[in-house]
Amino acid sequence: MKLIDFFRDKSLLLLLHLVCMCVVAGFLKVTGYGKANIILIVIFWTMLLIIWFFATYLNRRKHFYQMEQILEKVDQRYLLGELLPDSFRLEDRLYREMIRKSNKSVIERIRQMEDEWKDYREYIESWVHEIKAPITSISLLCENRRHSLSAEEGKGIKEDFYTITLENQKIENYVDMALYYARSENVYKDYLIQETSLNEVVSGVLNKNRLLLIQNHVNAHVDCKDKVYTDQKWIAFILNQMIQNSVKYQRKIPVFHIYTRRETNGVILVLEDNGTGIPAEELSRIFEKGFTGSNGRNHERSTGMGLYLCQKLCDKLGIGIRAWSEYGTGTRMFLEFPISNYITREEMD
Amino acid sequence: MHIFVVEDEKTIRRELKVLLENAMYQVTAPDTFENIVCRIKEEKPDLVLLDVNLPGISGFDICMQLREQTEIPIIFLTSRTDSMDELNGILKGGDDYIAKPYQAPILLARIAAVLKRTKGMEVKETILLEKKGVQLDISKCCLIFQEKKVELTKNEMKILHLLFQHSGEFVARMDLIEYLWENQIFIDDNTLSVHMTGIRKKLNSIGVQDFIETKRGIGYRI
DSSP states (O other): OOHHHHHHHTHHHHHHHHHHHHHHHHHHHHTTOOHHHHHHHHHHHHHHHHHHHHHHHHHHHHHHHHHHHHHHHOSOGGGHHHHOOOOSOHHHHHHHHHHHHHHHHHHHHHHHHHHHHHHHHHHHHHHHHHHHHHHHHHHHHHHHHHHHSOTTTTHHHHHHHHHHHHHHHHHHHHHHHHHHHHHGGGGGGSOOOEEEEHHHHHHHHHHHTHHHHHHTTOEEEEEOOOEEEEOHHHHHHHHHHHHHHHHHTOOSSOEEEEEEEEETTEEEEEEEEOSOOOOHHHHTTTTSTTOOHHHHHHSSOOOSOHHHHHHHHHHHHTOEEEEEEETTTEEEEEEEEEOOSSOOOOOOO | OEEEEEOOOHHHHHHHHHHHHHTTOEEEOOSOOTTHHHHHHHHOOSEEEEESEETTEEHHHHHHHHHHHOOOOEEEEESOOOHHHHHHHHHTTOSEEEESSOOHHHHHHHHHHHHHHHHOOOOOOOSEEEETTEEEETTTTEEEETTEEEEOOHHHHHHHHHHHHTTTSOEEHHHHHHHHHHTTOBOOHHHHHHHHHHHHHHHHHTTOOSOSEEETTTEEEO
16 A cells, blocks of 8 residues: 555545635634634644544555455465454445455355366266276177187187277277366375386286287387386376377387386386477477377377376376477487485385 | 186176186176175185175175185275275275276286285196197297207297197287287287297207298288
8 A cells, every 4th residue: 555545545535624724724814813823723733634644544554464464375365354354444344244245155156166066076987987897898898709719710800809999998098088187186185106116007008008009010118127106097097198199199110118217316207109209399288288289180089188187197296297209200208206205115124 | 716706797797707717717706796705705715806886785895794704815896996995995905906997818917916926826837838849948938849959039939838828729910919918028010020930940940840830811820
């Protein structure tokens, strides 16, 4: 609150005082008071007025400063109504009451939306769990039929079962994306940090996608000796997305190199492919939601959700995610697992 | 090895049974879940596959009741993937926790792993396989024919291992590649051809001719 603004705000009142002063001075003059007396009265009046003016200014300034402080300190500013400092002023009290009412309705609205969102999230989760049963049935069915057929008799039929399995896996992948998207806001509720062998996770993901990868003639070289502390399930999801991308944007016979590097402050997992790569001007935007880029448009359908989700999850897990690419040569994705200070391995006796 | 499957989804139950029976396990898979705990105790299986969401009862409860009296290894199968559930499963005494949709090879591998860990027994693998006088020594990773010996690479060894296991029948190239992927060898079609050429050369070098039969578009047979 600036002094000049306060002055402007009070200008009408000051004007009133000025008018009153003139009227009183005139009245006194008419009733025969001496000039000195009148001046004395006016000076006293003015002095009192100035004291009152500054006192009020300081008092108000303090009041609003307190309010500003409260606003800065609380993280939910819509609770201001409950936190306003007491004031004897009628206006303050009225405003406070109004702010409180307005805030209450905001809070109710927010609560309602939170509930709705929670319901929706829970529905998505339960839906995902429901749909996994038929996906499992189809997958097992295809697997069993495939293996019950010998190479000679099942020539064409085997291909069909491959296709069904592949399509089934696509469904599974999309379903997973929905699940992880619904969960991504609440990662803290759902992770189990444990010593994780990256080799196991990488092999697991490659194996899960083996039909897709074999069909695309992928050769993968895996060398992940290092172990990290993280949540296996989330890492597997992130890796899965990255591998799907590498398969999608291939240029010639795809070769993946997946390896880990131990550095002073963590372990880096690198997924290197020899695909189309990402144009330099698009590289900084690949983690944006809905960004598909020229690759996404020229190749198979792309939702622009995969890498966005990856980054979101990595953020929540405290993992760094980066990409390096040369257009026409290939892409390297990096996952950086920091070595936590607060997780240390206790040697068992 | 006897496996008891507790799963309420009909199709999954049927297919699991087929899958496990193909993998040479004896399987019991009831369709109703009354007194399931008693029935499991009567059957005395070597392993229980337990679905978490069952009509009327939770798999976790079954697990707890079983744990009070027995040490039968339990693997949870579930479509729920929360970490809390997983933790719950382990705390309640489960030996492993597999999320749906699982893939058959992974499921079988984890069943084998739990059986190995809890029973201390491994599915005995023959170390020396033999066909038409050619021997495959798995422990030393080499081929032997009439005192002549040739070393194999890990990849060649795995390829031959599968062919020896299915000797007499054709193994589709796709099945062969899939088998390799399941064993952490991630190669494609062309690389497989290169390996096959390598294996043939090695076979020739110890004096074996036309050991592996190729049928175009179908696969290999020994």
